[in-house]
Amino acid sequence: MREGSLEAPIRHPLDWKSADFYDEAKLDAEMRRVFDICHTCRRCFNLCDSFPRLFDLVDESKSGELDTVASADFKSVVDACTLCDMCFMTKCPYVPPHEFNIDFPHLILRYRAVEAKKKGVSFADRELAETDRNGKWATLIAGAANWATRRGSPLRGIEEKIAGLDENAQLPKYASRTLEVEAAAAPPARNEAGPAKGRKAVLYATCYGDYNDTSIGMAALAVLAKNGVETKVVNPHCCGMPKLEQGLIDEVAEAARKVAEAFAPYINDGYDIVAPVPSCALMLKFEWPLILPEDESVKRLAKSTFDLSEYVVDIARKEGLAEGMAPIDGGVAFHVSCHSRAQNIGQKGAELLALIPQADVTVVERCSGHGGAWGYKKGNFETAMKVGKPAARQIQGAGKKHVVSECPLAGLHIEQEIETLGGEAPEPQLVGHPIVLMARAYGVTGV
Structure with a gap:
């Protein structure tokens, strides 16, 4: 049996529309197959907490093997996964096209999808995942929202009990104006002679960029304008990452369709799509095409999407950046x-x-x-x-x-x-x- 694959890693589309995907017996069999391989390998012991939990379950079991670990205990392993993808990307030697066909994050996603279908998602978690709606309301009352959610606020204890948010965690603040409003009020002047003057880009504001920290988007618009790029700000819908984490794949698919439809006219007109938040770029470029592999609009959007840093570096390599940057002190x-x-x-x-x-x-x-x-x-x-x-x-x-x-x-x-x-x-x-x-x-x- 060979260890590792000489071919580039690939990911298979998610078979989330089939009945087998939600079959609990088949899911348990696949969990045991994958977990047994993980247990015998253990290269991922120093990543997230999922793997130490799995290995402790095995080591503390009656036989010291996976066969005496109860399936109910798998949930602790699932609950520790953040879907960061690092085990797939950097550690696992058995990812497809290897015959073991290990995709740990997507196995965890399947477990959560089965769990969500069987038991539903808690009211609090569902409300927290409505980032578009929450952001729109919070920006209208940003001062009060930020006071209520700051560390040390007398309301944090209540929020911990109701929403499950640890009162010691530093939560992101909300902006008083969305990026779309701020960009419309003060659009940066485009350098018509900039080195990348032939480019056109839509900045996908994203929930965080639109409602929380608008400085990222405003800085991106300014840098792109300085280099001659014609830009627009659009935020049609959340990318769905919060709901993906909860296993609500059908709702993520609906978000993908909405965003792909909204961006289609811009892509037809020659615009690139630029996402300033890596999680959102990852959804558009990789996760959505695996959820909706037959959707041509989604596939076309994926090919047209750039991570913000990726896009600026691409300009630097192909056209060169506009001069005029001063040194940054302090490192x-x-x-x-x-x-x-x-x-x-x-x-x-x-x-x-x-x-x-x-x-x-x-x-x-x-x-x-x-x-x-x-x-x-x-x-x-x-x-x-x-x-x-x-x-x-x-x-x-x-x-x-x-x-x-x-x-x-x-x-x-x-x-x-x-x-x-x-x-x-x-x-x-x-x-x-x-x-x-x-x-x-x-x-x-x-x-």
Whole structure:
């Protein structure tokens, strides 16, 4: 039996419309097949908490093998998975086209889909996943919303009991104006002679970029305009990542159809689609085509989508960037987010930062531990802090002025982890995305 595959990894479409996908006996058989291979390999012991939990179940069982582990105990393994894809992308030697055909994250997704179909998703979790609706309302009352959700707020204890959000977790703030409104009010002047003047791009605002931190989108618009790119901001619907984490594949598919339909006219008109948040880019480029493999609009959108850092680096390579960037002082500790790595495009954020004069970049390629909404939940937050501690130590030890991650939620989590480390060294300043530092180097204020 060969170990590892000489061919490039591939992922199979999800067979989520078939009855077999939801058959509990067949799911259990597949869980046992995959878990037994994982147990005998154990290369992934130092990734997320799923694998230590699995290995502890086996080691503490009567036989010391998987056959005496109860199927009901598999849920603890499933609950620890954040769908970061790092086991598939970086560790497992048995991913397709290997004959073992291991896709651990999609197996976990199947388990959650079966669980959601059988038991449903809790009211609190369903409401938390409505990021579009929540964001639209929260921006209207941003001051009150941010007061209510800040650490130390008297309401956090109530939120923990009702919504399951750990009262010690630092939650993202809401903007008082959406990115779409802000961009319409102050559109950056496009450099008609910019090196990439033939390009047209739609910035997919995303929920976080539209409702939480608009500086990322405004910086992206400014940098693209400086380089001659004609840009628009569009946010037709959430990418569905929060619902994917809950196993609600049919609702993710509906989101994919809506977004693909909304972007189709722009693609027809020659626009590229640019996503500033890695998780959202991953959904458009990879997850949606596996959920709807026969949908031509979804496939076309996937081929037209770029991660923001990927897009700027592509401009730099093909047309060259506009001159005029000033040096960035103090250096940058750059965290490579898991969903950036899962796109298999290389360290594009680090490459973008290297384009800034004297950026002095230290790359940290360790998981932040946050795992989206997972890391905010009571029962998960302490694990999230534990998993992300090595990344925080590396960043603190780098001694740089700025810390930045392409995943804004990972950045917030790392900032909180650095706070817990203590020490006399000054804490680095958190920046929302590498594009923000590039915009500052170009002299853009307010980002």
